[in-house]
Amino acid sequence: AQSVTQPDIHITVSEGASLELRCNYSYGATPYLFWYVQSPGQGLQLLLKYFSGDTLVQGIKGFEAEFKRSQSSFNLRKPSVHWSDAAEYFCAVGLNTGFQKLVFGTGTRLLVSP
């Protein structure tokens, strides 16, 4: 069965420091990978996605992610975190089927300290 693992439930980063959020997936076929962000009381906003091609993908708000097939990982990075980045981040895999379905990880809550 498909699954997504985000091993860090909470991460605290100082403002201006770099950030890496980990994501590992388990899926037998070519994965479609997504990172979403959710602010309190809000829906999910797409940060970036990987379908094929260049394994380093750029997203909004200065985020990037790197797909590593050998490690089944799709880690999210940002070189310098801003206080407004505090939110919950979800990694998801889109199944390569004839219908829409995202399988989400459990999320990582990012706290930004001054």
Next chain:
Amino acid sequence: KAGVTQTPRYLIKTRGQQVTLSCSPISGHRSVSWYQQTPGQGLQFLFEYFSETQRNKGNFPGRFSGRQFSNSRSEMNVSTLELGDSALYLCASSLPSGSAGADTQYFGPGTRLTVL
């Protein structure tokens, strides 16, 4: 372009009642998916509709149902509410493509349902 809208944003019901939630997709999007978000279970897929047909359903009891109209708007219904149905219900829309899994889903703000 307007985003995905969901109504109502907040809802309080009591056990045994039923509830209907509404979702209007982004203009031109024909696929609508529903997800339940709870602290304990996280984000779980409920079902997906495309061209008024349910294409896939998650592992939820039959009390959870949905439908899609010809204008792609979708509703989901939960009958005989239980305390455990308290959750944020998120709707997402996407364009159709030849490879559905690759379509980007755009989410609405959600409906917060509280069951007392």
